[in-house]
Amino acid sequence: MSGQAKLELIDVHKSYARGKKRHPVLASISLTVREGEFVTLLGPSGSGKSTLFRLIGGVERPDGGTVLIGGADTTGQRGHISYMPQQASLFPWQSVAGNIASALATAGIERRRAAALAAEWLERIGLGEVADEYPQVLSGGMQQRVSFLRALLMPRSVMCLDEPFAALDALTRAEMQAWLLRLWEEERRSVLFVTHSIEEALTLSDRIYVLSRAPATVLREIEVPFERPRRADVWKEPAFVALKEDILALLERGEGRG
Numbered sequence: 459m460s461g462q463a464k465l466e467l468i469d470v471h472k473s474y475a476r477g478k479k480r481h482p483v484l485a486s487i488s489l490t491v492r493e494g495e496f497v498t499l500l501g502p503s504g505s506g507k508s509t510l511f512r513l514i515g516g517v518e519r520p521d522g523g524t525v526l527i528g529g530a531d532t533t534g535q536r537g538h539i540s541y542m543p544q545q546a547s548l549f550p551w552q553s554v555a556g557n558i559a560s561a562l563a564t565a566g567i568e569r570r571r572a573a574a575l576a577a578e579w580l581e582r583i584g585l586g587e588v589a590d591e592y593p594q595v596l597s598g599g600m601q602q603r604v605s606f607l608r609a610l611l612m613p614r615s616v617m618c619l620d621e622p623f624a625a626l627d628a629l630t631r632a633e634m635q636a637w638l639l640r641l642w643e644e645e646r647r648s649v650l651f652v653t654h655s656i657e658e659a660l661t662l663s664d665r666i667y668v669l670s671r672a673p674a675t676v677l678r679e680i681e682v683p684f685e686r687p688r689r690a691d692v693w694k695e696p697a698f699v700a701l702k703e704d705i706l707a708l709l710e711r712g713e714g715r716g
């Protein structure tokens with residue numbers, strides 16, 4: 459296996475209080491994202507994927523286990539990853555371009571350069587016309603694209619994307635996937651990605667972790683065998699269809715091999 463681990467989770471577990479009881483969400487999660495690797499988490503709704511992202515981002519602390527970023531223990535610490543939450547969280551008092559530029563400035567990019575980057579990239583993803591609008595006037599899908607762009611431009615070594623394309627129509631989604639694929643293949647960022655779409659996972663990823671229902675464990679780790687640069691129509695390959703059926707069966711059974 460090549461590449462050093464950029465992100466490593468070791469036996470991360472988490473439960474929440476529900477009434478008087480504890481509700482275990484993550485039983486024990488261990489996984490890695492190597493340098494320049496695109497890794498996807500697939501798992502049922504409520505299996506703790508967004509929770510895991512909050513733990514990686516240091517917004518919350520795990521009950522136990524370790525989060526390592528670039529080899530350093532960052533458990534419970536913020537500011538190490540770029541993170542796109544499942545609900546686009548744009549500041550309502552800043553323009554679309556301002557939201558991106560101010561995040562970049564906070565991360566240490568010089569203000570004028572941050573503004574120029576925001577303008578250039580909004581144009582590139584077809585949102586140039588709404589750069590000066592406030593987020594409230596954008597559709598949900600447009601807000602999601604802005605939030606995605608903000609995460610993409612943050613100068614961090616690990617990027618965590620929580621269902622970035624969920625609110626998009628099929629055509630826009632396919633366009634954004636193709637665009638992310640091209641961009642990622644040029645820049646090779648280390649990405650941890652969440653989606654409910656098995657096709658999306660197989661099209662984009664180097665590896666996939668399939669999670670069980672809560673309390674979640676890793677059911678299976680899958681190496682995606684398709685060559686890079688990956689073709690957008692890789693879904694036509696018989697091996698793709700077979701893998702997709704495998705994963706679907708695994709999710710339906712909800713248990714690992716053996």
Ligand SMILES: Nc1ncnc2c1ncn2[C@@H]1O[C@H](COP(=O)(O)OP(=O)(O)OP(=O)(O)O)[C@@H](O)[C@H]1O
Pocket residue numbers: 474475483501502503504505506507508509510544672
């Ligand atoms: N702050 C919290 N307090 C109490 N329970 C929580 C909290 N955050 C999440 N949960 C519970 O943890 C479980 C996992 O939630 P999470 O949002 O991580 O799931 P998910 O895998 O991201 O689901 P989806 O695919 O629907 O986005 C759910 O049962 C949820 O109710």
Ligand SMILES: [Mg+2]
Pocket residue numbers: 507508509544620
């Ligand atoms: Mg979620």
